[in-house]
Amino acid sequence: MRVVIAEDNAILRDGLAGLLVDRGHDVPAAVADGDALRDAVAFHLPDVCVVDIRMPPSYTDEGLRAAIALRRTHPEVGVLVFSQYVETRYAAELLAGSVKGVGYLLKDRVADVREFVDALVRVAGGGTALDPEVVAQLLGASRQTDRLAALTPREREVLERMAEGLSNAGIAAALVISDRAVEKHIANVFTKLDLPQSETDNRRVLAVLRYLQS
């Protein structure tokens, strides 16, 4: 997997690059601002890029702007936005188009190296990776409270993992249950929420997110 990193903090930039190289991935460029990110992506055409939201010159949301622009100009390149804060507004802007090859994670998640790299691989392969914090905020802000209340605690956990972008196997591993049990819970969730059954993971994530945002 080829990864371009955009992060203005040198400690984190070097740490991330070291971590990915250690795992056998290729980091052709690690840059410190949005303009350099655009150039690096255009030049290296990586599988995925990791983008810090706050970068110079204004330290507000230029990383997010750059990420949204990249999704327009290079839809085949996955974008994982990486931030110390979770802002639902940022997530909404990022997910406004499609959820294909997009991720939004808290920087803390890098502590669980395997999960972090799995999420990055998922985004590189066109999947989705949303931080549990983002999903929790979406659930909290959702107006579908009645229907959500009808879910069992286990079904709710499965729904959250679906929204994060995990596959059936990923959900099974995360919750330490069998694939069969996951399928059963998912079927129940879709029935209770009256969602159309979708075959692919992407369509499923999109359906779940749109439902939570509606």
Next chain:
Amino acid sequence: MTVWQADPTMTTESWVDRLPRAATEPFRRRTWAHVLYALVGLPIGVAGFTLTVTTISVSAGLIVTFVGLPLMALTGLIERGFGDGLRRFANRLIDADVPPAQRFRANPGLLGWIGSCLKDGTAWRARLYLLLKLPVGIAQFVATTVFLSYGLGGLTYAIWRPFLPCQTGHDGGTCHRGASITDRYFLDTPLRIGLVFVTGLLLVMTFPWVIRAFNAVDRGLVRSLLGPTGDANRVEELERTRAAAVDDSAATLRRIERDLHDGAQARLVALAMNVGLAKEKLAEGGDPAEASRLLDTAHTTAKQAIVELRDLARGIHPPVLDAGLDAALATLAAHSSIPVSVHSGITDRPDPAIETMAYFCAAELITNAVKHSGGTRIGLDVRSASGRLRLQVTDDGNGGARMGAGSGLRGLAERIATVDGTVRIDSPDGGPTAITVELPLRAGRTA
């Protein structure tokens, strides 16, 4: 490069300036501005007096109807505006240099607006000025016309006297041509004609000062009745310093957040990452030496994060301040890279807020001295006297410290202005520098 702004009153006066001031005063443009001001004083006085007396008496007469109070409110605004115009006029012509009175602030609603107008001290003071302007204006006008006409008349007497008609005095017979005092004393001998000329000259020479004296009375009225009151000045100052305090605390919070985000927070993320990697290495039965290297890095990062958090916390509130300002300043001095000798004479312990402020002032001034002065010794003197805390930082460096816009000293002055603190800078080029900060011992009450 310095661009000199020409004073418009100076441009035509190059030849005038070379003569003695007393001789040239009548020809200066400034004098004629005063003359114009004094002459216009009469019509303005009449107009203002008429307006004020009419509006007050009409509205007072109508006060039993619904019209009276609103009318008085409205005319108050008109007279307030009139007064403000006269203030600008005085600033322009006679250098009154009076700042504007406080802006009118209406309470919401029609009734609120009327109430605010009626209670508006500025409007009532403007009315008082307009009433007093009439006698003052008459005096200004009369003095100006008398001095000018008698002065110019006396100067030119010798020229126009021969054209006067022939008069017969009490002695009969002889023809006198000239001004007379009763029918006994005629100004027609060469000596007397000369005396008239001298008198005219004296009048013309002295009239600039006379006009200025009358205008000075007017200026005093403008200052006390059309300018801001002491309370208004204080309110304006408090509003300004409060806004600065709010801006400053917002900027401080932003700075702390940025420091946390870029410093300790980022280090903790890196720490967690390295520990996570090491954990996985060990779990996978990987190279223990590699895991140990990762833990080493993590350990270093953790220690750096601790130092950064400690510095940040000390920047918010130095714990040593709780032991007293002198203890905190001694610690501060010990950390300086240029030796600082501390003299402390605090007999009356200030409020905690003042202590914190004094501490950060001292820290900033010492940092400035270390960074910019080029000196080798710094002195820090702090003492309390008569309700004030006086903090002085001296250095033997190159001097030249200035309170420039956007400079650290300007920021410091703005911060301590919130408690009525002051900064005095004594820093001639070539040094030495002494910067003195004075703060009240008690925040919230002014000494």
